[in-house]
Amino acid sequence: MSAQQTTAKKGTFYGPAETPPPLLLIFSSIQHMLLVLSLGLALPVTVARAAGLSVGESGVFLSISLFTIGVTGILQTIPGKRLGTGYMDLSVSDSAALSSCTMAAQLGGMPLVYGMTVLSGLLKGVLGSFTYRMRKLFPPEVTGCMIFILGVSIIPTGLKYFLGTLAYERTGAYDPQHLLVAVATLLLMLACTIFFRRLKPYAVLIGIVSGFALSAALGLLDAAGFAELTKTPLVRLPLPTALQFSFDWRVAIPFLIVTVAAIVDNIGDYSATQRISEPHYQRPNWSSIENGIRASGLGSLLAGLLGGVIQSTATTNIGVAGATGVNSRKVAYIAGGLLIALAFFPRMMGALMLIPEPVLGAVLIFSIAYIMAGGFSALSAVEMDDRRVFVIFISITFAVSTLIPGLWSFLPEAAAKIFVSPMVMGTLVLLLMTLLMRIGRKKRIRFSTAMDADALPELNRQIAAACREWSAPKALCQKLQIGLDAVSEGLFALGVDSGLDVEIVYDELQIRLRLECSHPLLAGLTLEDGPEPAGVLGVALLMLRNMFDNVQGKVQEGRASFTIDADL
Numbered sequence: 001m002s003a004q005q006t007t008a009k010k011g012t013f014y015g016p017a018e019t020p021p022p023l024l025l026i027f028s029s030i031q032h033m034l035l036v037l038s039l040g041l042a043l044p045v046t047v048a049r050a051a052g053l054s055v056g057e058s059g060v061f062l063s064i065s066l067f068t069i070g071v072t073g074i075l076q077t078i079p080g081k082r083l084g085t086g087y088m089d090l091s092v093s094d095s096a097a098l099s100s101c102t103m104a105a106q107l108g109g110m111p112l113v114y115g116m117t118v119l120s121g122l123l124k125g126v127l128g129s130f131t132y133r134m135r136k137l138f139p140p141e142v143t144g145c146m147i148f149i150l151g152v153s154i155i156p157t158g159l160k161y162f163l164g165t166l167a168y169e170r171t172g173a174y175d176p177q178h179l180l181v182a183v184a185t186l187l188l189m190l191a192c193t194i195f196f197r198r199l200k201p202y203a204v205l206i207g208i209v210s211g212f213a214l215s216a217a218l219g220l221l222d223a224a225g226f227a228e229l230t231k232t233p234l235v236r237l238p239l240p241t242a243l244q245f246s247f248d249w250r251v252a253i254p255f256l257i258v259t260v261a262a263i264v265d266n267i268g269d270y271s272a273t274q275r276i277s278e279p280h281y282q283r284p285n286w287s288s289i290e291n292g293i294r295a296s297g298l299g300s301l302l303a304g305l306l307g308g309v310i311q312s313t314a315t316t317n318i319g320v321a322g323a324t325g326v327n328s329r330k331v332a333y334i335a336g337g338l339l340i341a342l343a344f345f346p347r348m349m350g351a352l353m354l355i356p357e358p359v360l361g362a363v364l365i366f367s368i369a370y371i372m373a374g375g376f377s378a379l380s381a382v383e384m385d386d387r388r389v390f391v392i393f394i395s396i397t398f399a400v401s402t403l404i405p406g407l408w409s410f411l412p413e414a415a416a417k418i419f420v421s422p423m424v425m426g427t428l429v430l431l432l433m434t435l436l437m438r439i440g441r442k443k444r445i446r447f448s449t450a451m452d453a454d455a456l457p458e459l460n461r462q463i464a465a466a467c468r469e470w471s472a473p474k475a476l477c478q479k480l481q482i483g484l485d486a487v488s489e490g491l492f493a494l495g496v497d498s499g500l501d502v503e504i505v506y507d508e509l510q511i512r513l514r515l516e517c518s519h520p521l522l523a524g525l526t527l528e529d530g531p532e533p534a535g536v537l538g539v540a541l542l543m544l545r546n547m548f549d550n551v552q553g554k555v556q557e558g559r560a561s562f563t564i565d566a567d568l
Contacts (some may be wrong), residue, residue: 072299
């Protein structure tokens with residue numbers, strides 16, 4: 001069945017290279033553009049407030065952020081050889097980086113935010129090129145726990161805006177109307193999400209507009225800020241008037257952690273995009289994933305150089321594309337173009353900077369819930385054992401401990417500024433516990449067997465027993481059995497009747513199957529250029545490479561060796 005013939009539950013499926021009808025194309029593009037606007041405001045607005053930018057400066061900052069978000073979405077989508085996934089992948093400001101960017105804004109103003117954003121983009125582009133090799137360092141419990149801790153790190157900022165703590169510290173008096181607006185805005189966003197499912201993608205945008213209206217009715221809007229906004233140009237190139245960069249080791253570790261977490265999040269999002277875009281999806285295309293991460297890293301680099309914020313993938317947009325079945329790259333190109341066009345109107349962006357504090361607090365609390373839920377979702381897919389319990393909950397304990405006043409007061413001030421935050425403390429403990437709990441985790445099974453038809457059932461039984469012991473998926477077990485059977489039959493077709501040495505190695509994220517045998521008939525043969533019997537073995541290897549990411553095989557000096565890596 002072709003992609004054109006494939007029908008999704010809610011409409012016709014349009015693959016990455018296909019063009020939907022004009023009206024559907026325009027509607028989908030506007031829908032995705034509004035989603036990015038809805039999801040991409042919390043980070044730049046909060047950072048601008050932390051840095052103390054004026055309304056005019058904030059409008060320029062948001063315009064540049066929006067411009068780079070649009071550019072990054074297009075870069076992620078293009079089907080390039082080294083850059084771009086080839087699938088519809090829009091970009092958004094990375095809410096998980098809120099804590100790090102806010103810290104940088106408070107310590108060194110916008111120059112430090114820009115400098116660390118450039119560093120994050122460079123790191124992401126470099127590290128993202130080796131994600132397949134590094135995936136063993138980040139099993140599901142580590143990535144899920146890391147995302148959960150990132151959500152914890154935003155809680156203090158979100159609650160201060162939500163409860164009105166910052167306003168109380170400024171004026172010394174508490175206004176109950178502040179809490180009323182915050183609660184009403186949050187309840188409205190929850191209602192859109194739970195009771196009006198079609199409005200769920202726009203819950204944040206609806207909450208901001210309604211919160212603005214309620215704040216205006218109660219007299220909570222910043223009148224001086226709106227007066228200053230009239231001095232901002234209506235149309236302006238999204239370029240900074242002045243741009244400086246600085247670097248501070250105190251925020252280097254937080255930004256490194258955020259970058260690694262963003263890479264992990266990107267891997268999940270790009271894999272999901274492949275899954276919903278390919279009717280015959282079987283396994284992740286790691287080349288496409290690494291191209292996408294490089295594009296996202298380049299986007300963050302451009303954002304830092306131009307004066308914007310850290311970029312990440314728009315997870316909600318992926319869900320909408322999966323639900324509608326419209327996965328055309330043209331949607332991303334048009335949506336990205338619309339975002340770039342909006343960036344030329346800084347007065348409109350400046351108005352967004354005047355979001356009342358209680359409304360911003362409600363948006364942050366709403367976002368925190370989804371960030372932490374993403375962590376829980378990853379953790380729920382993991383089968384808990386004693387090792388994972390210690391890794392996850394000891395890390396969360398230390399992360400939360402940094403929010404208790406005075407608990408870490410014995411540390412020197414310089415060390416406290418670096419390590420005493422939920423994100424840094426929690427992630428460092430998480431990685432340390434992961435390394436400790438991996439001791440003794442690797443398992444190995446070795447046996448020898450014949451290669452004739454009578455021996456194959458016993459071979460398959462041995463693989464099935466190993467997969468059951470290691471809780472490997474049944475589908476993966478079947479593919480491993482097919483792989484071993486194919487190699488055995490290929491060797492048997494050559495006339496090789498010696499024993500086959502089998503080694504199965506389990507290291508938590510991967511099962512590696514090693515096969516070796518020696519026989520005089522193998523001398524001088526190669527898998528690529530041999531006669532017809534050797535070609536049978538070559539066909540078996542070709543089939544294996546279509547099922548697994550890493551398959552190696554060679555015949556040298558009368559000895560054949562094969563390695564099959566199966567990711568769990």
